[in-house]
Amino acid sequence: xxxxxxxxxxxxxxxxxxxxxxxxxxxxxxxxxxxxxxxxxxxxxxxxxxxxxxxxxxxxxxxxxxxxxxxxxxxxxxxxxxxxxxxxxxxxxxxxxxxxxxxxxxxxxxxxxxxxxxxxxxxxxxxxxxxxxxxxxxxxxxxxxxxxxxxxxxxxxxxxxxxxxxxxxxxxxxxxxxxxxxxxxxxxxxxxxxxxxxxxxxxxxxxxxxxxxxxxxxxxxxxxxxxxxxxxxxxxxxxxxxxxxxxxxxxxxxxxxxxxxxxxxxxxxxxxxxxxxxxxxxxxxxxxxxxxxxxxxxxxxxxxxxxxxxxxxxxxxxxxxxxxxxxxxxxxxxxxxxxxxxxxxxxxxxxxxxxxxxxxxxxxxxxxxxxxxxxxxxxxxxxxxxxxxxxxxxxxxxxxxxxxxxxxxxxxxxxxxxxxxxxxxxxxxxxxxxxxxxxxxxxxxxxxxxxxxxxxxxxxxxxxxxxxxxxxxxxxxxxxxxxxxxxxxxxxxxxxxxxxxxxxxxxxxxxxxxxxxxxxxxxxxxxxxxxxxxxxxxxxxxxxxxxxxxxxxx
Numbered sequence: 015x016x017x018x019x020x021x022x023x024x025x026x027x028x029x030x031x032x033x034x035x036x037x038x039x040x041x042x043x044x045x046x047x048x049x050x051x052x053x054x055x056x057x058x059x060x061x062x063x064x065x066x067x068x069x070x071x072x073x074x075x076x077x078x079x080x081x082x083x084x085x086x087x088x089x090x091x092x093x094x095x096x097x098x099x100x101x102x103x104x105x106x107x108x109x110x111x112x113x114x115x116x117x118x119x120x121x122x123x124x125x126x127x128x129x130x131x132x133x134x135x136x137x138x139x140x141x142x143x144x145x146x147x148x149x150x151x152x153x154x155x156x157x158x159x160x161x162x163x164x165x166x167x168x169x170x171x172x173x174x175x176x177x178x179x180x181x182x183x184x185x186x187x188x189x190x191x192x193x194x195x196x197x198x199x200x201x202x203x204x205x206x207x208x209x210x211x212x213x214x215x216x217x218x219x220x221x222x223x224x225x226x227x228x229x230x231x232x233x234x235x236x237x238x239x240x241x242x243x244x245x246x247x248x249x250x251x252x253x254x255x256x257x258x259x260x261x262x263x264x265x266x267x268x269x270x271x272x273x274x275x276x277x278x279x280x281x282x283x284x285x286x287x288x289x290x291x292x293x294x295x296x297x298x299x300x301x302x303x304x305x306x307x308x309x310x311x312x313x314x315x316x317x318x319x320x321x322x323x324x325x326x327x328x329x330x331x332x333x334x335x336x337x338x339x340x341x342x343x344x345x346x347x348x349x350x351x352x353x354x355x356x357x358x359x360x361x362x363x364x365x366x367x368x369x370x371x372x373x374x375x376x377x378x379x380x381x382x383x384x385x386x387x388x389x390x391x392x393x394x395x396x397x398x399x400x401x402x403x404x405x406x407x408x409x410x411x412x413x414x415x416x417x418x419x420x421x422x423x424x425x426x427x428x429x430x431x432x433x434x435x436x437x438x439x440x441x442x443x444x445x446x447x448x449x450x451x452x453x454x455x456x457x458x459x460x461x462x463x464x465x466x467x468x469x470x471x472x473x474x475x476x477x478x479x480x481x482x483x484x485x486x487x488x489x490x491x492x493x494x495x496x497x498x499x500x501x502x503x504x505x506x507x508x509x510x511x512x513x514x515x516x517x518x519x520x521x522x523x524x525x526x527x528x529x530x531x532x533x534x535x536x537x538x539x540x541x542x543x544x545x546x547x548x549x550x551x552x553x554x555x556x557x558x559x560x561x562x563x564x565x566x567x568x
Contacts, residue, residue, distance in 0.1 A: 017066040019149075020044040024054045024073035024085070028103050028129060032072065035101070035130030035138065043069065051077050051085035058092050068096040069149045070142070074129075075102040075110040083114075086123050087439075094409045094440070095152055097145040098123040101138075104131065121405065121434030125296050141296060148299060151180070152286070152384070152409060161186040164196045165210035168385055170371025171224070172210045177381040178225045181277035181284065182320070183305040184215060184232075225276070229321025230342070244335045245269040247559050248347035250324050251488070253280025254545045255535025256353035257307035258552025263559065264314035271345055272316060273338060275323045275488075279304030280355045281399060281536075282545045284378035286406030289430060291545055301380075303545075324354070324491050329528045333566070336530060348566065349559045352492065352504055352526070352533040353552060356485035356543075361394070366452040366461075366479065373458025374479045378403040386478045388412050392461060394449060395482035396423050397543075401431035403480050408440040411478070416443045419466055452479065487537050497527045503539035506532070524555045530562050 021039055025032040026049045036045050044066065048054040054071070061068055071089055073082050080088075086098045100123060102110055107128050114126055124145060130138045161184050165172045172188060179186040189195040191209070199213045203221070213219050214231050222228050247263050249256045252274030264270040277283055285300035294303075308318060326339040327350065335346040358376045361367065366374055375382050378399065383406055391411045393404045396418040407414045416423070416435070422445055423432050435441050444463070450471060451462035461476045487502045497505045497514060505511070507523035514527040524532050534555045535541060535548035542548075 017064065018042065018044045019067055019069040020046055020057075020061050021070045021072065022046045022048060022054055022057055022061075022068055024048050024051065024071065024077060026050060026078050027074060027076075031103070031129055031131075032074070032101065035135065036072070036142075038139070039142075049078075051080035051082075051088065054085065055088060055092070058089060062092070068093045069146055071096055071098045072101050073099075075100050075106050075114060083117050083122050091439075095149065097125075097149050099125040099127060099141070099145065101127050101129040103129050119430050119433065120437045121430075122437055144296065148287075148302075151185075151299065151301070152380075152406075159187045160184045160215045162195055162199055162213040163188045163210050164191055164199045164213075166191055167209075169210075171222075173379075173382055173385070174225050174371065175210060175212065175222065175228050177379055178228060178277050178321075180381050181279055181301050181304070182232075183301060226321035226323070229277075233318065233320045243269075244346045244348060245271050246347070246563060247271075247349045247351060248273065248336070248338050248345050249351045249353055250327075250338065251275075251280065251353035251355050251535070251537070252278040252304070252308070252318065252320070253353060253355045253535060254282050254304075254307075254548040255355070255537075255552035255555075256280075256351070257304060257311065258549040259351050259353060259534060259555050260311035260316045260318075260552075261307060261314065262553045262556040264311050264316040266556065266560070268556075268559070268563075270311070270316040271347070272311070272318045273322045273324055273340065273345065274318065274320045275354070276321070277304075278308050278318065278320060281358075281377065282548075284380060285399065285402045286378065286380060287402060288545060290428060300545075326491055327352075327493055327496075327531075329493060329495055329531065331529075349530045349532070349562055351552075351555055351559070352496075352531065352537055353535045353548075354488035354537050356487050356536045358481055359483040359486050361449060361481055361483065363449060363451060366449060366458075369452065369454065369458045372456060373454065373477060374452070374481070376481050378406065378482070379480060380406065382478065382480075383407050383410050386411050389477035390475055391415075391478035391480065392417055392449075392474075392476050393480045393482065394418075395484070396420055396426040397482065397484070398428055398431060400480075400482040401427050401435060403482060404441050405431070405434055405438065407478075407480070408438050411440065414441045416441065417447045417449065417463065418443065418445055419448055421445050449479070452476070485536060485543060489537065493528075495528050496531060499539045501539075503541075504533040504537055505539050509539055522558050522561075524551060524558055525562075530566070532558055 021043045023032045046057050048057050203219045220231050246268035249272045260272050282300040283304045287297045289297035322340045328337040330336045336350045338345045387410045390413045392415045394417045404414045446466050450464045464471045489502045508520045532555045534551035
């Protein structure tokens with residue numbers, strides 16, 4: 015039997031209250047008690063020595079032998095993936111709160127809670143289960159597995175499939191073909207064997223050539239839609255803007271279809287923790303935020319098709335519906351919302367580009383992070399996505415270096431992330447620097463870094479490079495009838511060229527130059543490139559869709 019993950023309670027003064035509060039977790043976790051920081055370190059050493067791990071540390075706000083924040087710092091050096099919370103006794107909750115909450119904003123720990131005062135303090139336990147769930151999504155091998163991947167190597171396709179499954183909220187694990195799980199799956203496969211093989215949540219075994227094959231096996235293809243049916247609104251893109259549009263459109267009775275090229279959530283779905291999104295005081299991972307929104311839209315009747323790349327939009331006119339074309343089918347819709355988001359800008363250093371999927375990744379690549387335990391990794395980018403990726407990578411990597419061409423992060427990154435990065439001893443920032451070369455024997459082993467001020471080049475060892483370089487729109491499939499700016503972003507509202515205005519009036523603020531086609535989120539010219547603003551635009555586009563559909567039927 016595998017060792018149960020541990021919860022370590024550090025309770026010098028109220029041990030009985032702490033143990034009582036965590037009593038419901040004893041059946042599934044190894045709940046240990048320590049009465050000081052030194053004892054917590056000893057308990058941690060014992061757990062790690064026996065092959066176990068710690069999922070959560072819960073400490074009182076005052077410890078006898080160390081400041082609680084210093085204690086958490088020492089414990090994070092031992093177990094970087096463990097979640098950390100302070101459970102303050104009611105006598106100290108208000109007095110200790112202000113300085114400790116300021117430290118929480120810098121990522122020194124994860125939650126500040128009132129110690130449970132009874133066996134059914136469900137608000138307390140909601141926070142605990144959220145933290146444990148977040149921890150479970152970051153461990154290399156989850157205990158509950160929905161999808162089995164059989165592969166003798168961690169190649170680009172295997173990692174891409176697992177990353178897709180992670181972002182879709184499907185816990186997965188990779189087994190060697192010689193393992194018991196590998197043999198079980200192989201016995202159910204009829205035909206020549208090429209890896210990876212995937213045993214899906216439906217129970218069938220497939221041999222995917224791409225991530226899209228896995229997506230279609232799980233979620234179906236647009237051809238499942240009745241070809242005679244015209245939906246009210248088709249949404250291209252399942253990021254925050256597309257998801258918000260899906261929730262509001264379907265909740266108001268519009269027949270709604272969402273086509274997403276990758277996993278639900280878009281770039282936001284790769285964020286390990288979004289701490290400044292309204293309504294989530296302890297933060298929420300991009301994956302969980304996206305899955306909650308998807309489930310919300312599904313409850314209202316929306317239909318999602320993941321892994322579907324839209325190749326063409328054929329605009330309709332005079333009552334003829336718009337048509338969205340993929341290589342597996344077509345969707346006809348009275349209105350279209352373009353919410354396809356942006357892609358990370360390419361580095362355009364050919365030796366490095368050749369190693370994409372083999373140590374080099376565009377985006378946060380949360381699955382790849384787990385493969386880099388104890389390694390030195392680099393993150394290129396100065397935005398929030400780069401900061402969140404660095405914080406997540408620091409849970410596994412020995413060192414994380416953020417590379418930016420500017421002289422600092424303050425201009426482009428939220429203050430709370432800058433503070434969290436400054437506090438984390440595993441993360442360093444190298445300014446006025448760019449990647450000019452890299453290589454390795456089949457995977458990334460080194461990078462060449464140039465100081466943009468002096469031109470000096472230094473070669474460094476590197477096992478991972480994560481590129482989060484800014485935005486290029488997903489617009490190759492958009493027809494010329496829809497106006498775009500010189501960078502390729504979709505023009506809407508008053509930004510539309512005046513020759514496309516009708517009777518001297520511009521289109522509505524999220525409407526494009528084609529009637530019935532709207533744009534929301536990062537793909538739109540002038541958007542803020544933030545999760546909250548994209549969600550707001552997705553919600554705001556639905557009244558415009560309603561108005562258009564009403565006018566089209568009169």
